[in-house]
Amino acid sequence: MTSPDLTAPVAPTRPFTRSHHGDDVADHYEWLRAKDDEVVIAHLKDENAYTHSRTAHLAGLREDIFQEMKQRTLETDLSVPTRRGNWWYYSRTVEGSQYGIHCRAPLADPDDWTPPELTADTEIDGEQVMLDGNVEAEGHEFFSLGSFDTSTDGTRLLYGVDLAGDERYTLRIRDLSTGTDLADVVPNTSAGASFSPDGRFVVYTTMDDAWRPDTVWLHEVGTDAAADQQLFHEPDERYWVGAGFTRSDKYLMIGVGSSITSEEFLVPADDLRAQPRSVWPRREGVEYESTHAVVDGEDVLYILHNDGALDFELVRVAASTPDGEREIVLPHLPGRRLLDMSAFRDWGTVAYRRDGIVRMGLLDYGTGAVRELDFDEPLYTVGASGNPEWAPPMIRLGYGSFVTPGTVYDYVVDTAELLLRKRQPVLGGFDPADYGQERVWAVTEDGVRVPVSLVWKRSFGAPGDGPRPVHLYGYGSYEHSIDPGFSIARLSLLDRGVVFAVAHVRGGGEMGRQWYEDGKLQSKRNTFTDFVAVARHLVDAGYTTPDRMVAEGGSAGGLLMGAVANLAPELFAGILADVPFVDALTTILDPSLPLTVIEWDEWGDPLHDAGVYEYMKSYTPYENVRAGVQYPRILAVTSLNDTRVLYVEPAKWVARLREVGADALLKCEMVAGHGGVSGRYNAWHQRAFELAWLLDVLGLAA
Known part of the structure; x- marks a missing residue:
């Protein structure tokens, strides 16, 4: 297994003190925030090398899982065509290619609403390739589309590309009759740009220095982007901005929102330079x-x-x-x-x-x-x-x-x-009848019933018949719900006897708005204690044992992972934290960081409120790593160019965990964003790495 001579990288400590509300906190790893510092990059590469060495014995299992995902996937496939105007639009995937190919075929009959049944091995009359992601990605380690729209008359394509993972997209316009791009180039846009109904204009948004979409612009096709007109700007740093046309093509709708307040503005689609008209004036707390x-x-x-x-x-x-x-x-x-x-x-x-x-x-x-x-x-x-x-x-x-x-x-x-x-x-003999799903309920110490979704392979017996390895997933923020969804990658766990469970904790939206309200701001701890209650229920009810349970969560769910590692480390054999928000207090204290001010409605404002500061400090994972605790094995996965949760948070967390003797690994993708690497095969390899580690923790790596 692990070679005894492997030594974890040691991040040197450097004096730094964070001072707020009369509280001085020594943060000796804050220097890792200097992304452009060669020493920081070298440290991250050392962490990657150490993680690679520590997991080298799983190379065969990783390849097995990757091949399982690959062999279950119909690699050369087509989506169901969608009708728009005189065309059927669809996408292709081709075996061996990382990215989708966006195509269309002409409508044979204007009264026909039945999409053609396309197959990968038949020639499609009049098929036109609008954009091949594999061609666009050539020479780049990362490729992501953030905007994709065709003009109403079908003559032009608008697309936005991110080649770094930082979610800043460059817009271009393609003449679909020739396949060549126009001279129009609009850099540094947000996702979601669109053509006006008449095709004369493009409406797009840009971000401020904190990565907040704040301004709506009007670009006239065929003109220099320097001449673009500002249609709307939102100066309040608590609000983001988005824009799009109604399905009726009657209005441009500009939306302004925080997590608790919103306002919308109407602009006639045939007079886009008109003054935006508020639908309802914003009122604090009304969405x-x-x-x-x-x-x-x-x-x-x-x-x-x-x-x-x-x-x-x-x-x-x-x-x-x-x-x-x-x-x-x-x-x-x-x-x-x-x-x-x-x-x-x-x-x-x-x-x-x-x-x-x-x-x-x-x-x-x-x-x-x-x-x-x-x-x-x-x-x-x-x-x-x-x-x-x-x-x-x-x-x-x-x-x-x-x-x-x-x-x-x-x-x-x-x-x-x-x-x-x-x-x-789903290839390889998959049969839905071989798997079961059900919902059970855990009860918290304060009597709240928390729903838990389970899925398993029936041949291993029903959950509760005896202790089984369990993969417990959670999120619990922003009213985001983890709904029942299928996963080919998950089959590699289920087919090895693992039960997959989702803890629908407060802070999510599964049980209505109050469920969300009871898991945010000064009630945020409920998210963490709910997850612990679910884990305890799974143990007490005989579904599993602590040495056979691994928890996983990402982003705000990564905050959940860090919090439960501190609250109940004895309940888990391992914790997988993906792009984890584990240094939340440091981030939310700094309004210059991406999205911080917007986040105050979700977490509270510790910069100006001592009570919020004290409450957040009581649960933020990095702040609460404890000596003398037997932590579960931890794998933190992050990306250097992530703008939503900066790489520095898991980097600091892992360094602090190592101080107290925890077995913690850090894997940092050097060219990727919040969603990880781009390209389907790259993504499969990344997930295979995570699942192999998870199975190793569960004792199922053989």
């Missing part, structure tokens, strides 16, 4: 989101909001006077968290969460009635996606569960037919 529809010949806005409605309600207002009379369409119903309303010409779709599961329904504009779509699995996730057209006869849905691979349906509105268009192929 809303609007969409344009036409009902009985009148322009209206459907607005989803939480003004006096914790789990949100849906109202309808006149588009000309949106701050006027509100007609309640879907009233606030505690326990039914309204998530989204999307408008089409003849009807709308609504998404909501009830009993921890996302539901989809069709909204009748005339009656306000909702027709809920039924699915027969106890755990699943569903959502509308890929619906650019204003007046389709059907709605495209994405569906999946822990045991059902990703599935594409078209739901025919008039007949209520659910048409299966495609289910993700």
